Amino acid sequence: MRKHKRLGSYNNWGYLFVLPFSVIFLIFSVYPVLRTLHLSFTDLKVMGDAHFIGFNNYIRVIQDKFFWKALLNTVRIWGVNIVLQLGLAFLLMMVFSDVKYKMKGLGFFRIVYYLPNLIAATSVAFLFQTLLDWRYGSFNIIISNIARFFGTSYNPVDWIGNGHVVPYVIAVIQSWMWFGNSFIMLMAGVQGIPKDYFEAAAIDGAGRWTVFFKITLPLLRPIMMYVAITSLIGGLQMFDLPFLMIQPSSSAYGNVQTVMMYLYRFGFTAGSINTGYASAVAYMLFLIILAVSLIQLYLFRDKDKTNTKKGGRK
């Protein structure tokens, strides 16, 4: 009896341990999320009174072609980025996990590949803005030097000012920042595959491509899903890089304005603040992210099931 009671009193310490987290969590995470939801149904501008206006903000978001253009911009940058980023990470993973070549230096290379991810987006944006400056940037100077060496001339490309080029430039920079991260994740997945599988395959006389397609690839599927979903959630919220690299006055702006930049304009840019509307944009973006994540989950889960079935039959 007495022991039981004492055990119960120990468990009450749990409340104390979770208390600081819970209080701050309620104030700075839960409340703001609910407050944004509430504001999305009001006409609050900067300060002052907020009136309930039902779904009007949401209807306006759906009808605004600039919102959809921003979404298209975001998806385009993310799409090009994820193909490059995952493709590169995948090739690297194949090289470093190859059973025949047994490449060395994984520890060194993954650190170097990860370096670009460490740097603040402000610094990355600023660095590339300076490197890619069409007249004085080192990039164009190097290309024109090479062109001169081969006896031709190079008409400098305006990497940042040209609206048709800059979305891809941003996508490439984004992949440059993130491929190391994806590579480390994929490598962790490969190293997590039990050695027995490979040994058994070797005993069965399976070639390295068979091993790759029948063992490595199917077992990596959950991690690829994880990388794709986290990248999508981050990618649809893209802000820092395009915001910092392209001025609103630039003619390229219309092609790089992301949904977050659109939200920022209505949420925080003096002169165009419409808090209620910006809140509705935030929730629309959330719904889109949710829908796409669920579709991704569904697609990957289906394949997973057939795989386990196959495994079970063996």
Next chain:
Amino acid sequence: MRTYKNNVIHDKIMKCILYLAIGLLAVVSFFPFYAMIINATRSGVEISRAFSLIPSSHLVENYVQLIKFVNIPRGILNSILVSVPATLFTAYFSALAAYGLAFYKFKTNKIVFAAILIFMMIPGQLSLIGFYQLCTKLHLVNSYLPLILPAIASPGTVFFLRQYALSAVPETLIEAARLDGANELYTFHRIIIPILSPGIATMGIMTFIGNWNSYLLPMIILNKTEKFTLPVMVSTLRSATDLQQNQGATYLAVAISVIPIMLVFTFFSRYIISSISAGAVKE
């Protein structure tokens, strides 16, 4: 048919090509930083005339020019004032909550854990506007508190450390401490934290880098120049400098903002790699 010897040669060539390719990618990863450091030592005229891989002698001159526009030492100090307490808060309170969730049975345990899982999935932009409204209401604009206090509640870190505690802390150890009459908080501070320290270090480094690099939130909360953290300060250079004349100074600004993180990384890269790997294997 290829002979065995031919095969070996073929493999060797293939291997060389692969090393060349991954080496080239390493150069691509590092080159912009190298160009940045070199250009930070060159004058604007030198930079616009030609590209060079050899440092020049204008470092001090660039620095003098740079601090005319922004108070970089102040920015570093501000970034430290925000990032260090925020990181310590995240590390300590996440470990506390994680331990509580992992080893104590109380009524709201499951609710808190479910809330953590949900908020790990919710993108940050959902709270942005509500958060700003809250800060204006509490008169916290231009204060560091909104950048530091929320660090106490970091759902991702709590989740990670809870899983870590469940695998690293044997329950018998806690019971033994109780039999010895140890107070629960004493047990946490003297026994649990040392056991959890590799996990805490891993999450702490990532939190520090995230805070140090954070841009959107400080930019929204802070609007006094003397309060700016380093990333916000660097971003103001865009309008403050005439790129044509001060390219060397701009490179230097970026270099100064990057070097502390590079130093952290060289010392702690092991922890960073392990935290990314943990994220992948967790699924």
